[in-house]
Amino acid sequence: MTKPDLAISRIMTVVAVALVDGDGRVLLQRRPEGKAMAGLWEFPGGKLEAGESPEAALVRELREELGIDVEAACLAPATFASEPLGDRHLLLLLYACRKWRGVPQALEASALKWARPLEMHGLDMPPADRPLIGLIEALL
């Protein structure tokens, strides 16, 4: 029998979304004090819970973090990032979404910002997110 790959057990899967408004801007949230990478601007989302599909996790996170309702069918897979993060390896699955119900509120973040991809190049974002900006630019 082959030995399990120990590196695989350290993979952390995170789902996140580029919410795109009618003006082609993307919603970012600022990570609050007390959390790792506090002050950085990230895409709303978070870790999968046991047994959750990526889409169900994102629907849940968007309700918890922003107070908005999104249908899983409106989440379009967009791109992903694969990046070492501390002693783990982050697999960030990024979706795009143009349709939701409600007005996003910063229920967990310290601030929200609607940003154009060009502006995102000048913002402090987690290292995994940097390569995603150009890809989002191409998608919008």
Ligand SMILES: Nc1nc2c([nH]c(=O)n2[C@H]2C[C@H](O)[C@@H](COP(=O)(O)OP(=O)(O)OP(=O)(O)O)O2)c(=O)[nH]1
């Ligand atoms: N939501 C989100 N997380 C990101 C992005 N980029 C990035 O490196 N991450 C990292 C930060 C965290 O380590 C992890 C997201 O996990 P999380 O938001 O559920 O958890 P957390 O670290 O804030 O804290 P906790 O819930 O465990 O208390 O992914 C991003 O654009 N959006």
